[in-house]
Amino acid sequence: MSGHAFDRLSVLLVDDNHFMRGVLHTLLQALGVHRIYDATDGSAALKRLRNTPVDLVICDCETRPMDGLALTRTLRADTDPTRAMLPVILLSGHDDEARAAAARDAGVNEFLIKPLTPRTLYLRLLAAIETPRPFVRTASYYGPSRRRRARSPADGMPRDTTRYAGKAPVTLRQLSDLIDRLVS
Amino acid sequence: MSQPQVAGSGRTPPTRFAPGDGLDRRLLARAEAALADLTPQFLAMVRGELQRMQQALETARTRPESAAAARQAIFAAAHDLRGIGSTFGYPLVSRFAQSLCHYLQGRTVDLAVVQAHFEALSAVIENRVKGGGGPLAHRIGRALEALVTGHTGG
Numbered sequence: 001m002s003g004h005a006f007d008r009l010s011v012l013l014v015d016d017n018h019f020m021r022g023v024l025h026t027l028l029q030a031l032g033v034h035r036i037y038d039a040t041d042g043s044a045a046l047k048r049l050r051n052t053p054v055d056l057v058i059c060d061c062e063t064r065p066m067d068g069l070a071l072t073r074t075l076r077a078d079t080d081p082t083r084a085m086l087p088v089i090l091l092s093g094h095d096d097e098a099r100a101a102a103a104r105d106a107g108v109n110e111f112l113i114k115p116l117t118p119r120t121l122y123l124r125l126l127a128a129i130e131t132p133r134p135f136v137r138t139a140s141y142y143g144p145s146r147r148r149r150a151r152s153p154a155d156g157m158p159r160d161t162t163r164y165a166g167k168a169p170v171t172l173r174q175l176s177d178l179i180d181r182l183v184s
Numbered sequence: 185m186s187q188p189q190v191a192g193s194g195r196t197p198p199t200r201f202a203p204g205d206g207l208d209r210r211l212l213a214r215a216e217a218a219l220a221d222l223t224p225q226f227l228a229m230v231r232g233e234l235q236r237m238q239q240a241l242e243t244a245r246t247r248p249e250s251a252a253a254a255r256q257a258i259f260a261a262a263h264d265l266r267g268i269g270s271t272f273g274y275p276l277v278s279r280f281a282q283s284l285c286h287y288l289q290g291r292t293v294d295l296a297v298v299q300a301h302f303e304a305l306s307a308v309i310e311n312r313v314k315g316g317g318g319p320l321a322h323r324i325g326r327a328l329e330a331l332v333t334g335h336t337g338g
Contacts, residue, residue, distance in 0.1 A: 017268075019225070019226075026218050027215050027219060030211070030214045030217070030218035031214070114268075114270070115268075115269075115270030115278065116271045118212055121215075123207070
């Protein structure tokens with residue numbers, strides 16, 4: 001049992017899929033979040049944030065016209081420090097390394113690869129809120145440290161990548177394909 | 185290469201929340217129950233997307249001038265299904281929809297291949313095939329993916 005205080009958390013959901021927004025809304029409410037706002041894309045989210053400050057943004061990667069990466073980059077460049085440091089959880093249907101790297105370089109705090117489940121959402125909320133990465137600034141980047149935390153709630157998540165010493169990470173999908181090729 | 189500097193001398197994003205010590209099982213169970221309660225809406229949403237897909241397929245067959253828009257509509261429906269199927273315990277919906285998305289991103293489109301994906305998705309939903317669906321479903325998935333690979337070259 002823990003002392004989470006999600007009831008004091010305000011969240012902006014950004015997704016152009018009405019049904020997915022409803023699912024996220026339901027899950028967040030069940031986890032105790034009561035102040036939930038909606039936007040259909042990055043531009044609508046930025047407009048909403050001007051009048052409604054929130055504690056966290058959960059954004060789909062592929063919203064149109066402004067996607068989740070562009071929204072995150074715009075937030076990180078904001079002159080208002082609260083908006084610039086606003087935690088962002090990015091939802092993505094793709095598990096490839098390139099997208100994960102793009103999300104990291106845009107300044108995303110947490111990357112949630114679909115399928116969305118109550119557990120993965122809960123873990124990402126905890127990671128973003130309770131063990132936030134320190135913000136760093138370089139010549140070309142401002143955002144959460146891109147180095148993995150020493151320990152976070154999300155560390156208990158099942159991994160979808162397998163890393164062998166000295167080799168690039170192999171996704172389970174690549175592994176399955178490799179096995180198929182070997183069998184045939 | 186410049187070394188990362190911790191902005192504002194080690195600032196972390198402002199938070200008003202006290203640290204917890206892990207997952208609250210009661211909260212998690214509540215969220216899982218809330219998700220399960222949405223299953224009828226999920227099935228209705230999938231049927232709606234499949235209906236849109238079927239209409240777009242019909243448009244692509246009968247009105248070549250609207251084929252590009254129809255293809256886009258099919259992709260949009262498949263894209264939405266891909267993202268949500270597994271959340272409700274229907275990974276085959278996500279798998280077949282993913283295969284269809286991949287196919288539609290190729291240069292040429294054979295409507296028979298699209299139709300095969302549509303039939304597979306409909307069969308999963310109408311027969312309530314949850315989970316992996318066993319060897320037959322796996323074979324169907326492999327066959328669809330082989331069709332796509334054959335057309336797109338990978």
